[in-house]
Amino acid sequence: MNVLVINGSPNKEKSATLTLTKAFLHGMNETAKFINTTDLQINPCRACYACWMATGGHCVQKDDAISVLEMIRAADLVIWSIPVYCYSAPAQCKGLMDRTLCFNQPQMYIGKDDRAHHYGYEDGTKKTVLITSGGLPDVTGNFDGLVFQLKHMFGPNTAAICCAEGALLMQQDTAEIVRPYLNTVERAGAEYKEGGRISPKTQEILNTPFIPREDYIRNVNNLFGKMKSC
Ligand SMILES: Cc1cc2nc3c(=O)[nH]c(=O)nc-3n(C[C@H](O)[C@H](O)[C@H](O)COP(=O)(O)O)c2cc1C
Numbered sequence: 001m002n003v004l005v006i007n008g009s010p011n012k013e014k015s016a017t018l019t020l021t022k023a024f025l026h027g028m029n030e031t032a033k034f035i036n037t038t039d040l041q042i043n044p045c046r047a048c049y050a051c052w053m054a055t056g057g058h059c060v061q062k063d064d065a066i067s068v069l070e071m072i073r074a075a076d077l078v079i080w081s082i083p084v085y086c087y088s089a090p091a092q093c094k095g096l097m098d099r100t101l102c103f104n105q106p107q108m109y110i111g112k113d114d115r116a117h118h119y120g121y122e123d124g125t126k127k128t129v130l131i132t133s134g135g136l137p138d139v140t141g142n143f144d145g146l147v148f149q150l151k152h153m154f155g156p157n158t159a160a161i162c163c164a165e166g167a168l169l170m171q172q173d174t175a176e177i178v179r180p181y182l183n184t185v186e187r188a189g190a191e192y193k194e195g196g197r198i199s200p201k202t203q204e205i206l207n208t209p210f211i212p213r214e215d216y217i218r219n220v221n222n223l224f225g226k227m228k229s230c
Contacts, residue, residue, distance in 0.1 A: 121155070128158045
């Protein structure tokens with residue numbers, strides 16, 4: 001399977017989110033091509049609409065996004081590995097998301113969800129997974145923006161893993177706390193490979209923070225308190 005991982009974290013290979021993505025791939029028993037959006041020159045969309053009006057779906061800009069867009073076209077599965085930034089995606093990654101306009105057509109239709117959509121990948125023909133982590137302890141209300149975006153851009157079957165309490169993914173002494181979650185992410189990968197979806201039971205575990213949020217807040221406040229006193 002041709003799997004493309006779009007790593008939207010400025011932490012690149014040290015990304016906490018990427019730890020989850022690698023566990024998911026392990027569960028799928030697949031390798032992937034990885035790109036780091038922060039290594040690339042990705043210009044913002046110019047809203048020229050040439051991809052809609054003139055070029056049959058190809059962007060006219062000359063930058064690194066062109067080859068990434070071709071990689072997305074060629075991929076059997078695209079995994080967006082994105083830390084949540086201000087309830088959305090980091091700027092460089094959002095720039096790439098905007099550039100996927102070229103996969104759509106100007107013409108619209110009313111979907112089964114009773115919403116208007118553009119013809120193109122909004123119909124779910126590009127298999128997509130969102131894997132994201134955030135530093136806040138809540139899943140509800142924290143990842144809604146990102147999940148909404150990806151599910152509307154690439155269809156409602158887009159699977160999403162939203163990991164709250166991301167600070168615990170990065171600490172040396174929390175490996176034992178995090179391990180069961182990573183095992184569940186692996187299981188999600190296996191389920192996705194098998195049936196194209198994550199089971200509700202697995203999803204429920206993935207939506208559960210590692211530790212009670214009061215404990216997490218104490219942990220993080222303590223950590224930042226120490227940093228300030230250095
Ligand atoms: C600019 C910025 C904005 C952030 N916004 C959020 C946010 O809205 N919600 C959240 O839970 N965490 C937020 N975070 C924390 C990161 O999402 C979190 O540390 C994440 O686990 C980092 O993953 P990474 O190592 O893959 O980059 C933000 C971090 C930065 C630097």
